[in-house]
Amino acid sequence: MSRVSYSEAWRRVKRILENCDLIVEVIDAREPVETRSIEIEKLAENLGKRVIIAMNKCDLVPLEVLKAWKKILEKEYPTVFLSAKYRLGTRKLIVYIKKYAPSIPVKVAIVGYPNVGKSTIINYLKGRHVVETSSIPGWTIGEQLVRAKQWLLVIDTPGIVPPREIRNEALLVIKGAIDPGKLEDPIIPTLKLIERILKYNPDAFKERYGIEERDPYRIIELVGKLRGCLLKGGKVNLEEAARKIIRDWIEGKIRYWVPPQ
Ligand SMILES: Nc1nc2c(ncn2[C@@H]2O[C@H](COP(=O)(O)OP(=O)(O)OP(=O)(O)O)[C@@H](O)[C@H]2O)c(=O)[nH]1
Numbered sequence: 001m002s003r004v005s006y007s008e009a010w011r012r013v014k015r016i017l018e019n020c021d022l023i024v025e026v027i028d029a030r031e032p033v034e035t036r037s038i039e040i041e042k043l044a045e046n047l048g049k050r051v052i053i054a055m056n057k058c059d060l061v062p063l064e065v066l067k068a069w070k071k072i073l074e075k076e077y078p079t080v081f082l083s084a085k086y087r088l089g090t091r092k093l094i095v096y097i098k099k100y101a102p103s104i105p106v107k108v109a110i111v112g113y114p115n116v117g118k119s120t121i122i123n124y125l126k127g128r129h130v131v132e133t134s135s136i137p138g139w140t141i142g143e144q145l146v147r148a149k150q151w152l153l154v155i156d157t158p159g160i161v162p163p164r165e166i167r168n169e170a171l172l173v174i175k176g177a178i179d180p181g182k183l184e185d186p187i188i189p190t191l192k193l194i195e196r197i198l199k200y201n202p203d204a205f206k207e208r209y210g211i212e213e214r215d216p217y218r219i220i221e222l223v224g225k226l227r228g229c230l231l232k233g234g235k236v237n238l239e240e241a242a243r244k245i246i247r248d249w250i251e252g253k254i255r256y257w258v259p260p261q
Pocket residue numbers: 056057058059060082083084085086113114115116117118119120121132133134135136137138139140141157158159160251252
């Protein structure tokens with residue numbers, strides 16, 4: 001579980017969506033489909049509010065892949081790609097906010113799954129550090145209203161997970177939406193994550209850890225050995241090694257992205 005329960009986070013975000021003028025849905029450019037929130041989009045539609053999709057963390061994905069995704073997503077919503085961390089493509093987001101705002105000044109809700117970079121985007125829009133960010137998913141608990149510009153109010157929100165996914169830890173790991181420190185049994189979700197990473201980048205573990213191995217279980221063992229995740233007696237602490245792999249993926253240290261089919 002995150003520091004705020006998923007159902008409470010969802011309730012808060014719902015209220016914010018009801019009270020804003022425009023919605024920026026932030027997704028992770030590495031996993032655009034998995035980190036899109038259909039629930040948010042449906043609610044926005046019911047409320048008659050416009051949505052802009054912001055594909056963040058674009059520094060981790062090649063340009064041609066980003067362009068291909070943008071083309072697909074734009075069939076449904078105006079889409080920008082950016083790297084809030086490295087301040088790439090961020091001007092385009094401001095241009096789109098201005099373009100799609102029903103009126104100016106505008107109140108924009110920044111929403112999405114945990115850890116996609118909502119708070120980092122807020123800080124970028126403000127031009128300095130005003131909200132807390134963290135590599136631990138589920139960091140932001142409460143909403144925070146920030147006057148980013150004279151004409152632009154932005155609301156930071158807690159990351160949300162739809163109720164039907166709350167118990168699917170393997171899926172949440174793939175979405176980067178759960179704190180690996182909170183997983184009771186990280187092994188099975190990590191095996192699934194490794195399978196997915198290898199599917200899209202067979203060399204990912206070689207690039208990160210120098211491991212040629214392709215068997216997911218052996219990969220956890222080898223990462224544990226290499227990184228000194230050991231139990232008394234010298235056996236590998238598989239849980240610790242698995243958490244390490246999840247953290248590395250969340251932080252973009254294991255390279256993979258999903259191209260459009
Ligand atoms: N590589 C990369 N990392 C980013 C980018 N934007 C944010 N991050 C990192 O992603 C992590 C999560 O960022 P936050 O802004 O805290 O994410 P959030 O969506 O507010 O997360 P919650 O509050 O947990 O819902 C942090 O470690 C950021 O430094 C980006 O454009 N590129």
